[in-house]
Amino acid sequence: MKPPESLTEVRARIDALDGELVRLLADRQRLVRAAATFKTDEQAVRAPDRVERVVAAVRERAAAAGLAPEVAESVWRAMIAAFIEYELAQHRSAADGTGTATG
Numbered sequence: 001m002k003p004p005e006s007l008t009e010v011r012a013r014i015d016a017l018d019g020e021l022v023r024l025l026a027d028r029q030r031l032v033r034a035a036a037t038f039k040t041d042e043q044a045v046r047a048p049d050r051v052e053r054v055v056a057a058v059r060e061r062a063a064a065a066g067l068a069p070e071v072a073e074s075v076w077r078a079m080i081a082a083f084i085e086y087e088l089a090q091h092r093s094a095a096d097g098t099g100t101a102t103g
């Protein structure tokens, strides 16, 4: 990565990366939503074993890519917690037939 020459440039580059992250997270959210359709109860939605496997894999990838594993773990745990809430809302909405959950 070419070293930035000012704080303004640092922030412009962070903003550009955030734009890419938002697009990737939108794709991830669509897949999380699809996952919910294959599940029948809240325990399946939460899938704690899968969460631990995802976090372990991300820590390894982070270390290889130069991202601090503890930063990666915190980010992924927060992100997954938010997606679980999103998925639970989809799931409840499908179960009660209201179809009111959005996104």
Ligand SMILES: C=C(O[C@@H]1C=C(C(=O)O)C=C[C@H]1O)C(=O)O
Pocket: 031, 032, 035, 044, 045, 046, 047, 048, 050, 051, 054, 079, 080, 083, 084, 087
């Ligand atoms: C998407 C799933 O549902 C939930 C969300 C996960 C995620 O955001 O990575 C992982 C496990 C589940 O808590 C899944 O079961 O794979």
